[in-house]
Amino acid sequence: MTDPKIDSILDEANRLFLQGKLKESIVYYDKILQENPDNISSLNNKGYALSKLKLFNDALKCYDAALNLDSSDISIMVNKISTLRKKGDYAAALQYCDVILDENPNYNIALYHKERILFHLENFTESLKCCNQILFDYPKNTDILYDKACNLIMLSKISEGLGVLEQIISQDIRYKHKARNSDCFKPLMNDKKFQQLIS
Numbered sequence: 001m002t003d004p005k006i007d008s009i010l011d012e013a014n015r016l017f018l019q020g021k022l023k024e025s026i027v028y029y030d031k032i033l034q035e036n037p038d039n040i041s042s043l044n045n046k047g048y049a050l051s052k053l054k055l056f057n058d059a060l061k062c063y064d065a066a067l068n069l070d071s072s073d074i075s076i077m078v079n080k081i082s083t084l085r086k087k088g089d090y091a092a093a094l095q096y097c098d099v100i101l102d103e104n105p106n107y108n109i110a111l112y113h114k115e116r117i118l119f120h121l122e123n124f125t126e127s128l129k130c131c132n133q134i135l136f137d138y139p140k141n142t143d144i145l146y147d148k149a150c151n152l153i154m155l156s157k158i159s160e161g162l163g164v165l166e167q168i169i170s171q172d173i174r175y176k177h178k179a180r181n182s183d184c185f186k187p188l189m190n191d192k193k194f195q196q197l198i199s
Contacts, residue, residue, distance in 0.1 A: 006032050010041060022049040040066050044076050051079070056087040074100055074107070081113045090117050108134050115147055124154040142168050146175060150184040162193050169197055 013028030029046035032039050047062030063080040066073065077096050084093035097114040100107050115130035128151040134144045145168045152161030165185075168175045179185050180198045188194040 003036075006036060006039065010039075013042070014045065017045060017049055022053050025049050037065075038069055040069055040073065040076070043069075044073075044079060047076075047083070048079055051083045051086065054086075056083050059083045060087075072103075074104070074110075078109050078113070081110070085113060085117060090121055093117055094121075106133070106137065108137060112144070115144075119147065119151060119154075122154075124151045127151050128155065140171065142172050142175065146178065149179075150182065153184050153188070158188070158191070162188075162191075162197065165194075166197055 009028055009032050013025045013032070016022075016028065017025035026046055026049050029042040029049070032042040033046070036042075043062045043066035047059040047066070050056075050059035050062060060080065060083055063076055063083065066076045067080070070076070077100055081093045081096045084090075084096070094114065094117050097110045097117065100110040101114070104110070111130045111134050115127045115134070118124075118127035118130065128148060131144050131148040131151060135141065135148065138144065145164055149161045149164040149168065152158075152164060165175070165179055169179075176198045179194075185194060185198075
């Protein structure tokens with residue numbers, strides 16, 4: 001059963017959060033949690049606000065408290081993955097990705113986090129597999145196509161990688177600048193095809 005008073009405070013907290021007033025929103029989430037420490041929405045949203053403030057350990061405490069109440073809540077797990085990534089705890093983030101993907105193998109948000117983590121860990125083959133899985137549902141997603149191109153380049157599949165990069169740039173010219181300034185593509189600065197693509 002919902003409590004109108006708590007709902008009203010939660011609405012105000014969320015309004016402040018959406019306005020970017022993160023510290024103020026946390027004050028309201030704390031008001032709710034003082035009355036009802038098991039309010040999952042407040043725990044999750046407070047964690048998200050704390051993560052945006054780069055208070056990662058405090059954010060993780062909120063997510064853990066929320067997951068103790070509902071261990072299968074995917075939105076909380078995704079927020080925890082994001083915070084663990086920002087904190088640089090890639091092994092733990094990867095474990096949570098796999099927990100989600102074991103139950104929901106095509107959950108694209110978890111696949112997205114997983115491909116980014118695997119790329120950071122230099123596991124380019126597995127990262128590429130995640131990209132391809134997402135692209136099966138969203139073949140024109142330029143962010144994922146870009147990550148795919150980076151993985152291909154890192155795997156020394158230069159021609160294929162540049163082919164994907166060409167496809168992306170034809171959809172969005174901003175990727176010229178991104179590729180020009182990317183560490184992935186630095187070894188290709190003297191490659192004629194790459195020069196043509198970014199010029």
